[in-house]
Each structure stands twice: as C-alpha cells, then as structure tokens.
Amino acid sequence: MKAKKLSLFMAIISLVLIIAGCSGGGKSSSTTTTSGESEGGALKEELHYASNAQPPSLDPLMSNAVVTREVASIIYESLVAFDENYEPVPMLAESIEQSEDGKTYTFKLRQGVKFHNGKEMKSEDVVASLTRWAEKSSSARAVLVDPVFTAVDDYTVTLTLGQGTTLALGAMANVSHLAAIMPKEIVESAPESGVTEFIGTGPYQFVEWKQDQYLKFTKFDDYVALDTPASGLSGKKEALVKDVYYDIVLDPSTQLTGVQTGEYDIAGGILQDDLAQVEANKDLAHITPFSMNYSILLNRKEGPFTSKEMRQAVSLALDHDSLAAVAAVGNYTISPSLMPKHVEKWSTEAGAEFFNQKDTEKAKSLLKEAGYNGETVTILTTRDYPVMYNEAVAMKEQLGAIGINVELLVYDWATALAEVRSSPEDWDLFTTSFPGVPSPAEMLYFAEGYFDGAESDTQKELLAKIRSAATHEEAKQYWEELQTHSIEDVKIITTFGLNAIHAYSNKVEGYKYFDVPVFWNVKVAE
C-alpha cells in the first residue's frame, strides 16, 4: 500500500519533469521568434546580448561605467562619431567647419533627423544637450576651455572656446560620457540624478528596463541612416534585428553555458579561464577586443609613495609578464603605451627604457636610498574583478621579494572606490583599470584633483601643450614626452592591457566591438 503511494508520488514528480523537459525541446524558447516579418530570410527578430553588469544609469552623463556607455550608444547619437581609425567624422552634423585658431567650430546639422518621440532635432536641442555635456563630461572638462554652444539658426550650432584645441571633436565623439543629443525639454528638466526619459536619435529606441533582468530596445522606424559605409561607430547604421535585448547575466558561467545553448546570441563577459572552452566549441565564434589598461595607482597624497625613489623601486621590481600571465591568463598585451595600442594615432613606445625592467637589485638599492624601514605597504583591491585581485596577489609576492612588507586590503568595489577617494591614509597602491580614451588629455588620472594626489609641473605643462597644439603631429610630440615623464616619474604603472572575450553563436553575422558592442548592421539567422 505505502509502496503504491510512494510510487504515485514519484510518478507525479517524473511527469512534471518530463513535461517541463519536453516543452524545453532542444533549444530554449526564449530566443525563438514569434512573428514572421522576416520569415522569408529566416532571420531572427530578437538579439540577446548577455552583459555582466547592470548600468547604474541610462543617462550617459551620469556615469562613466562601461555598461552605461554601452547602452547609451544604442539609444543616442552625437554630432560626430569615430570611424575605425579613431578619426571623428560627422554623424548628426552635416558638415563641420573649424576656424584657423581652433577656437570656433561651426556645425551644420542634418535636417529631418527625428528623436524617438517624433520631434525633429533642431539646434536648440543640440545646444541644451551639449551645454550639459560640457559641464558634466570628464572629457569636455579635460580638453575644452570655457566652451560656449550657440544656436545660429535652426540647423546651425557654433562652439566657441577660450583656447584653441585640436582635441574638441575627439572629445565630442568619445563614447564615455557620450555627447548625446536629446530633446531640449528632457535635458532642462533633468534632476541631479540624471534624465528620467531616454530619448535619442539612434537606430534603436529604448523600450523597457526590467531591473536586474534586461533592457529592451526596438528598431526605430523613422531612423534615417547615413549613406556612407559603416566604419567604427560612424556611417550607415541599419537595424536588421527588430528587438535587441541587453540581458543582465552577472554569473560568468551562466553566460558561457547560455551562449552554448542558444539562450544568448552574444556573451560579453566570458572569463579568461574559459577561452579554451569557447575555442573548442565549433558552434561558437569569438572576438577579443581591447577592454582595459590594468593599472596600479600610487598614493602620492600621503604615505611612502610621496617619495619618487619608492615609486621607482616598485616599478623596477614588477615583472609585468608574470603579473599578466597570472591575472589575464593568455589574453593580454604588454606595452609601455599608456594609450591602447589600437588607437594608433596616439600609441607610442616612448619611455620603454623605464618600463617592465624586472631589475630587483636596483629596486633594492632605491629602497635603501629612500630610507625604507619595513613599513607596511597596503594594496587596495577587490574580488569583484578577479583580474584585479589576482594581479594584487601576484604583486604582493613580487614586492615581497625585494623586501617590501605588503598587506592586501580587499573590499567590494563600492567600498574600494569610496576608500580611494575619501581615505588616502588607508591605502598606498590601488589596482584599477582604465578604458581607452580619444586623446591622452582625457585620461582620467591626468585630471586635476584626481584621487592619487599632486600632479607634477612637467605634467601640467605638457598637458597644456597637448591641448593647445596647432596640429596633431605637434601634440603627439608632447605626448611622447609626457608618456616618458609619466613612466619615469611613476605617475601610474600600467601593468598590461586586457582583451575582453565576446563569444557568439555562429548564427550571428556582422557583430563587432568598437569601444562598445555594436548592435546595428547585425543579423541573426534562425
């Protein structure tokens, strides 16, 4: 009798499992299309991209988080955008004129460009958007002196500067703190915490943000594309997939399994350790775009690293190759260039003689010279980013070898960020990372008042010269000097450049990554 009942229970359970299993049927149903608009071409109407973070804000000026720039560049466009050589070319602007002295820029706007709310973009919207941008964006603050945007007529906007520069258009094309053009009303009613409506001019419009689940974007039917070839983030943009889902999938192993089973079409957060598994899977393709320069920030406000000898000792002791091998597995570049290597316009080997020297003997003698007495040196790091944590552990080992007494201070990222800013007495070295920027002047750690402390006079002088140089060639010369100075003076230690791993299904065609994942001109086969 009881055996009968028990088997009945077991039968029910098995039934539930089987039914659930069958209706799962091979591929997951979440990516299956429902309507048949493009049935003939056998294309999917949905694209699922798995992201390992949720944006803190959809207002591109509120955060420099990588995720924010990724979602912002789906919705918004700027007057200029980078082509694949990192040259700023017109996007919402029809044409751009620059005065001889580099102090005045005149933008003719494209006519008939519509916002996602149906309103036509006019110069008042551009002026409102760019005025707010100039105030909030770190790029704008770094390169523009007293910027003023003025509407000349409905389709003409001028930018006047207190000091001429060749860097203005690059800053306006930067995807970090994107100079997004939004309707004037939305800009003007924005509270301190950012705009509350997300209306841009891009090929996809914002539909829905399910917190911690996904962001949904849909094709903007009134989008008028340029007819120049697509290049970088510029040129012709076509929404070939109807809906783009930006799925928030924090767990990296879920991302990997999800892209293997077809739950996601593209996974942007594959762990370095899992690269081999991606390569071995014949249904998957992958790209490894440059993601971040992993760097060590030294506290020059207080503590041992106010001394140049101490900073140099650390720099001399570090073996970047083994740091990268431990932290980034096989997918990195090691170069003295502070600008990522693919930004060829600025990348340079200047200062290589002070970089990655692994000279422990010299390091030890510098420590002696600096009067180092075994005081504890604290490396502030986080487990939230495993690459940083692994790097810190390897660094502890290497610095220990020359006799520096190292202690790790491990916090979650939010706490680490707060510590760096408000408690300079608690940390000496900080593991962090920096994405690429359009010009060296926009590098965060060169900004005045950045948390690592005092900037040297040489740095200030050279930065000013880069900003005001009349030509790019001239600016690059000063940059080479500044890079050499930064490495020699150990302003920052760039340990290695990490390449991210984006794995995607073979059915995805045309996917590329250019500072952000590019979802236009991408097809997904059934």
Next chain:
Amino acid sequence: MKTYLFKRLLSLIPILFVVSIVVYSIIYITPGDPAEVMLGDSATDEQVEALREELGLNQSFIERYFTWVGHAVTGDLGTSYFMNEGVTSAIISHLFPTLSLAILAELFAIIIGIPIGIFAARRRGSYVDQSIMGLSYVGVAIPSFLLALFLVLIFSIKLQWLPVAGYKDLSEGLMVHLEYMILPAIALGLMHVALTARMTRSSMLDVLNANFIKTARAKGVKEAVVIYRHTFRNALLPIITIVGQNFGILIAGAAVVETVFNIPGIGQLVVNSIERRDFPIIQGVILFVTFVYVLINLIVDLLYGVIDPRVKLNK
C-alpha cells in the same frame, strides 16, 4: 483565539522596530557611497556632493532614520537610488519569482521528503532506512550553488532539456514558467527534502512506539490505517513546524540560487542592491523578509490548534 492573534500581531511591532534600527545602523556604518557608485571614478567632488545632497545622504543618522521611519509607518518605504521606482513596488515586482521558487521547492520537499521519511520509519534499522538517512546527510551537506551547477550541466548542457538560466513570468504560461523554475526549485529544495525526511522519520518513530499504537495493532487495525490515520496524524506537528520554518528559510535563502539562475527575485534584488549601495531597497527588503518570517511562524502556531485540538492558543 482572537486575543491571541491580536497579541501576536502586536508583538510584531517591537520586532520590526528593533530590526529596522539594527539594519539602519549597519547600513549607516557601511563604507561605500551610493553617489560615488552611481557617478563612477570620473566625477568631480562637486558632482558627488550635489548628488549626495539630492539623495539626502548629507543628513545626520537620527534625521535620516526618523524621516525613514515616519514614512515607513505609512507604508512608504522610500525610493530606490538606482531604479526609477519606489521600494514597495520594487519588492512587489521581485516578490513573485521568489515566492514561486520557494513554493515549488517546498512542494518538492513535501512530496519527496514526507513519503521517504515514512518509508524509512517503517523499516527502521534496515539497509533501506540506513541508506536513506545516509543520503539525507549528503542532501543537507551539498551547497545549493554546487547542486545548481551540476543540474545545469546535466539537464541544460548535456540533455538540452531545460534552459540554463533566466526567468519567464507565469503570465507567459504555466509550462514555460515551470521550465525555467524546475531546476532552481530542485537546487533550492534538495536540502529541505533531506531535512523533512529526517524530521518525518524521527517524529513517526516517536509515535510508533506510543501505547495507543500498540493497542491499535493489538486490536487488529489494518497496518495502513495505523500508519496513516493514527501515527502520521499524530506525528504531524513537528513536521509542520519544520515545513513552516523551511519556507521562511527558503525565501531568505533563495539569493544564491536566484543569482546562479538569474531569477529576478528579492534575493537577487538585495544582493545587487548591496553591491550598488541602494540603501532604501536593502532596508525595505530586510524588513519585509523579517515580517514574512514572523508571519509564517504565526501561521504555523495557528495550524497547531487546527491539527491538534489539545493545543490551546488563547493563553
């Protein structure tokens, strides 16, 4: 009965009050600043300051706490810093996935755990009993995240029966909903299957040794009636207690499973909110979970009276 209920509900107030103070204090001394998390490392001190002012982070502890309590008693738990949404509505929108997960896990625990427990009790000391109890130790010891990964490996990657992760609402159909929930529910529920089975077994054994069972057997009552009518009914109290407690634990403990399977429940909400220092959400969720926990205990106590008339509640 009514007085009892009233007293119990009244005693909720000091509990929630104490919890709110503790949670508020912990959050207050936690380093990390929502304004800094939102703005990132490129913001100037002025920008951070302006946002702190807007979020009300510059007020003193006392001021902040009492403003919050003042609103909370009227049912307004505040507004999230990060989401364009009130705390109450965020909790409501994240509640269903967790509830569904906990209910499925609980059902799993009851449907499997209780029969196994009875089965083992009937064969006390046999190899079957020993192996069931041995296995139940394993069930208790396996961490849910490990089990989750194991289940995904078999059912999602190898067999491709069930999705790896994600969530579909019940509104999209029961089967689709279950398809996404079944693995997480098993991962979450297995430990409770083991606990329920052990509790059922020991509780059954206690009753099986009682005199009235011996009498019943001596009178020649059918074995099935002895087991299900006499023994099981009398053994139910401790089982109900553990099932009730399980449910509270399941709701509070869903965070890990929700993270692995990417289910947007309140567990995941609170984990993410801690990372981004979204204080109003953290406070709201913890207060809410406390409330649910206490409420479930109350329901369990009330059920005692229903099942066993000897238990009097109106004292």
